[in-house]
Amino acid sequence: MRDSTTAQCVLFQDIFRKPIHARFDQAQASSDGGAIVLAAADRRLGLIDRLAARLHDPRDPVKRRHELRDLLAQRIFGLACGYEDANDASRLGDDPVHKLLLGRDPVAGEALASQPTLSRFENGFGRVELLAMSEALLETVLARRKARKVKRITVDLDVTDDPTHGAQQLSFFNGHYDTHCYLPLLAFLTFNGEPDQHLVAAMLRPGNAPTARGALAMLSRVLQRLQQHFPNARLLVRLDGGFAGPELLEFLDEVCVDYAVGLPGNAVLERLAEPFMAAVQLRSALTEQTEHDYHAGRYAAGTWDRERRVVIQAEVTRFPHREPRDNPRFVVTNLRLAPEKVYALYGQRGEIENRIKELHHGLAIDRTSCPRFLANQLRVLMTAAAFVLLQEVRRRAVGTRFHRAQAWTIREQLLKLGARVVVSARRIVLHLPANFPFVVPWRRVALAFGASSG
Numbered sequence: 001m002r003d004s005t006t007a008q009c010v011l012f013q014d015i016f017r018k019p020i021h022a023r024f025d026q027a028q029a030s031s032d033g034g035a036i037v038l039a040a041a042d043r044r045l046g047l048i049d050r051l052a053a054r055l056h057d058p059r060d061p062v063k064r065r066h067e068l069r070d071l072l073a074q075r076i077f078g079l080a081c082g083y084e085d086a087n088d089a090s091r092l093g094d095d096p097v098h099k100l101l102l103g104r105d106p107v108a109g110e111a112l113a114s115q116p117t118l119s120r121f122e123n124g125f126g127r128v129e130l131l132a133m134s135e136a137l138l139e140t141v142l143a144r145r146k147a148r149k150v151k152r153i154t155v156d157l158d159v160t161d162d163p164t165h166g167a168q169q170l171s172f173f174n175g176h177y178d179t180h181c182y183l184p185l186l187a188f189l190t191f192n193g194e195p196d197q198h199l200v201a202a203m204l205r206p207g208n209a210p211t212a213r214g215a216l217a218m219l220s221r222v223l224q225r226l227q228q229h230f231p232n233a234r235l236l237v238r239l240d241g242g243f244a245g246p247e248l249l250e251f252l253d254e255v256c257v258d259y260a261v262g263l264p265g266n267a268v269l270e271r272l273a274e275p276f277m278a279a280v281q282l283r284s285a286l287t288e289q290t291e292h293d294y295h296a297g298r299y300a301a302g303t304w305d306r307e308r309r310v311v312i313q314a315e316v317t318r319f320p321h322r323e324p325r326d327n328p329r330f331v332v333t334n335l336r337l338a339p340e341k342v343y344a345l346y347g348q349r350g351e352i353e354n355r356i357k358e359l360h361h362g363l364a365i366d367r368t369s370c371p372r373f374l375a376n377q378l379r380v381l382m383t384a385a386a387f388v389l390l391q392e393v394r395r396r397a398v399g400t401r402f403h404r405a406q407a408w409t410i411r412e413q414l415l416k417l418g419a420r421v422v423v424s425a426r427r428i429v430l431h432l433p434a435n436f437p438f439v440v441p442w443r444r445v446a447l448a449f450g451a452s453s454g
Contacts, residue, residue, distance in 0.1 A: 030097035032081050033419025039101045040449035041392040047140045048073045054132035066113045070102050071121045077101045079386035084364040086118035096421040106421045122375045138200045142229045154190040154236045156352045162366040169373040172207035181207040188352050197355050202384040204377040211242030238349040246303040260346040263330040272297050273328040276314035284316040294339035308332050311339045362407030396448040400441035
């Protein structure tokens, strides 16, 4: 088929009863008709306005065609809809729904920004502005929860890999991941034990960064804001063993928060676990099953300023047709709960892996292909903002199959909705498919945004 909006050809002549003609000639139509709920989510959160307010526009006001707020919104809404690159702008410039998302007339409004304009935008900011945007992202999520009663908040930090495939600045080979990459550091909050984890910080780091680099600064910023916004809430920090340095543990003790931090095994810890491992080994030999038990002791590494409580999971793991494996695990904590409860609480941090998968596979947070490192940091922040909007849509889908859906499911089944846009003097009408299979949950989400805030 020729690349033309009006060209046609006969398709599948030997399959259907009559010849099929395909014409790409619906000028005022979009494949993203359901995405108007993203604008409703942003209106409720005020996210894009907060982010844009942190940016300084050095351009001559007389010469600029697109405001910074519009450029930022275009990229964030595009990322949420699955358009990962600025190159997609060349195909979406006149999309009526995407113009509508920016508050423009979907038919007569000015076309969206081009790829070169968006690329200049992405490369136009320094560290100070990007840090201010990070603060705005955190403040938006906290403000959304401030009116609701919060008793407990759990803070989880984790690192993920972001493979690079070019000459990106500060991309280095990482032996653990066996590739050149960046190593973004992400922070999530869980309120009152709810099932969702909210992304509140995303810091791009060089590919050779140690796990703990930047963690203390990020934790300090997040915990300070939490204690300001929720002074009566109990805070718990969960981290894996790569973060367990003496400075971080001293900081957690100083700011008086609960913590459960994984510890890498060493000879001293293994000797501490020996009597418990012996009992589990005997039990596993009798049952021929994986067995484990939990205990607690006191431990201080040579670089620590004090002894701390360490929870030990003594485990023997068995696999079919393989020798059993001793698998002791260690968690340093100031919690006074029973050892098995501490370890169970620590183990729940694995749920953030699902959020990280959403960021990779649903929003392409690893599409950091700009040569300039800070431009890639901006892309990470915009991807985080798109994820926050999708989380708000998911929250509004309570009572439907989408309340626990992954980001890509929400996009493919609620946002990717064919629509013909008609503008009259009094209103804008989106003509949507009558046989749309998810019309009930989509309407519920849309009506939830139309109701009073809550």
